[in-house]
Amino acid sequence: MEVSELKIFLAVARNGSISRAAEELHCVQSNVTTRLKQMEERLGVALFHRKSKGVVLTHSGLLLMDYAERIVRLSKEAEDLVSDQDEPKGKLRVGTMETTAAVRLTPLMINYHQLYPRVELSLETGSSLESLKRLLNFRIDGAFVAGEITHNRLIAEKAFAEELVLVTASDITSLEQIENLKILVFRDGCSYREQLEEWLRRTGKLPYRIVEFGSLEGIMGCVAAGMGVSFLPRSVVQRPQYQDHCSFHRLPEDISNMTTWFVRRRDEVPGKAMQAFMDLIGLERG
Structure with a gap:
């Protein structure tokens, strides 16, 4: 064959x-x-x-x-x-959560392109679960995901530490002010969504309705309009375009602290393009 x-x-x-x-x-x-x-x-x-x-x-x-x-x-x-004997070249496909792409990856991609112009670096956004499936099916070469990684075919290295915060409209100071609680989240498979729902169950803040979105801008726009609340990295909501329209609220550390991992296939030797990308992130083996 x-x-x-x-x-x-x-x-x-x-x-x-x-x-x-x-x-x-x-x-x-x-x-x-x-x-x-x-x-x-x-x-x-x-x-x-x-x-x-x-x-x-x-x-x-x-x-x-x-x-x-x-x-x-x-x-x-x-x-x-x-x-692959000289400088890194070829294609490098990376999966990522939309929040990571929005806040963390733009300067990294610019730097990578300047250093290694012969590499065709592309990003595919999606939930952590979607990225893991793409990685296992050989559709991407690596992925930024959140949550626990237990699959024996994958190796995970720490990329970023994130503090998650509850995000509300600017006039909300407590969840007790909200009637008919709605959470504005990404599709099923999003680790931030799972963490928020775990906290709501733990604290008895039930019932609540789920409204799914496909983009970060959609979530933040509707939060600012008072449609509901969300749970996102502080680095996202502190950006200038959101600060004046939303408030964020700290939650207990066991809920708010979350690591973003860079995951790749365990049995695949990194090529020069991948190794250069990992070196630029400065990964810490998990």
Whole structure:
């Protein structure tokens, strides 16, 4: 089997769709279909169950997937080790929480680009859970996440220490002033949201309604308008555009202290681009 075939197989497995895999691979759908059929004919087994909407891995496909991921990863590592002899170059994909991207990463990315202009550094924002899934599925190379990291395929290093604060409209001095409590949060999988809900349960501040947002600006704008409260890093709410419109309130240390981790795959040797990125952050092994 060729590495190119395995990449096609993995793209179809990740997307559950030949058409979406073709979009990801930037090739025509007929080419993906043909290469898959050739693999199946050569192996003498079906790798996917074809359904009216999409495809699902067969038992043989599931067995192949683990090996395919390892082969593709080792191939990339070999290429990197051979070609990565001079300055860092190539692509580096990093997942991040939106709050980290907004406050921490802009100066870091500018500095990195100035030092290593041949690296194509890109950010993908999402919840901690979304970033971990992308990392395990080889869609990104590393990720900034919050919360406890227990997966044995990942290694976590301390990137930033954050103090989380309760954020309200500027005229609110206590939660007791609020009727029909609403919490304004990111989608499920956000560690800050989980921490806030844990504190509300612990202190008996029930019931409350959840309003989900896809952006930091959306949350802060609605908090300022008095729509509800949120739980975010102090470094976010102390920015000038928010200070005059919102108030923040300290909570107990066991709730408010949270570490942002930089996570990568344990069995992958960092290339020069990744190592330079980690050196710039100044990571502390967790």
